[in-house]
Amino acid sequence: MDDPTVPVRQPGGGALPVVMRCGEAGCDAQPVEACAYVDSRGNACRTHWCEEHGSEVSGRRYCRRHAGTVAALGSKANNPRALPDVGHRGASLVRWVYRDLDPALTIILEKVSLANEHLLRDTEVAVGRAADGSRCWEMSWKLASPSGVRMRITLMVEEKDDSVVFVRMGDNVLASGVPPWIEARRSGQTLTEDEDREQRRSFYAFLEQYLTEAVSQ
Ligand SMILES: [Zn+2]
Ligand SMILES: [Zn+2]
Structure with a gap:
């Protein structure tokens, strides 16, 4: 450069x-x-x-x-x-994936919500602590009733690697993956618009499948 x-x-x-x-x-x-x-x-x-x-x-x-x-x-x-390190993209990546997943997650969570529960969405990325004590950036969806939060799904990117998105349910990691547009950039690939769309679709389909199974258990 x-x-x-x-x-x-x-x-x-x-x-x-x-x-x-x-x-x-x-x-x-x-x-x-x-x-x-x-x-x-x-x-x-x-x-x-x-x-x-x-x-x-x-x-x-x-x-x-x-x-x-x-x-x-x-x-x-x-x-x-x-504030993440100058070179760290974690906060904006979390928000990006959260927005993309939100319509599907809303449907998945509303299907399993109980009569007195409502869905709480985050509007901002929060800084949290990963298992090893380092920082992470995260956003959640919560199913909550007046008696508290029953289910919490969280997207998280850790300080040590800003290319991997983790999906947690409560404190358990359900899935993790490198979004395809980041993988493509890392490997210097140039995708056509169709390839890019297809890879994004299959990445989100993979996450939605894990989440659908996890919340119905
Ligand atoms: Zn310029
Ligand atoms: Zn700058």
Whole structure:
């Protein structure tokens, strides 16, 4: 990948990096801003973007990746401890898969809900703790009645690997998998639109099948 920063010699002899191009591949526009994202460890994104390729969330400007992260965390993005490492895509991946699965999960859970229960959906990604004590990012569906939560289905991505999505029922992991679009990116494959659609369909069908069986037991 091209490095958009070019060191410029200063009169004093020091090199000051000057950003010449937007971080978007193929965009030669002048960058107007740096991504405002700073993770829990204090590491900043520092990529630079033109007007068109940066995004605004809650009044601050970010690169597209971190706009996705901050939007997924919603109000929780105000808690520095909730912010994943600069290179970690977990929070936005959880929200993405949650939205895609939500229509099917709603049907699956409504079929098994009892008369006094209702379905609770999360609107934001929460930071939690994985079994080994490291952080994870998650969203849940819950079947709840006035006496409490009877069933909880959770999507989770762990800190140690931001490509694997886990599906939990209560505390038990039912299934895990790498979404096909991430697998394709990792292996450098370019999928046709049809291939992409088919792979997504079969990935979600796999998760829905596990969930259908699990909730009816
Ligand atoms: Zn641009
Ligand atoms: Zn960024």
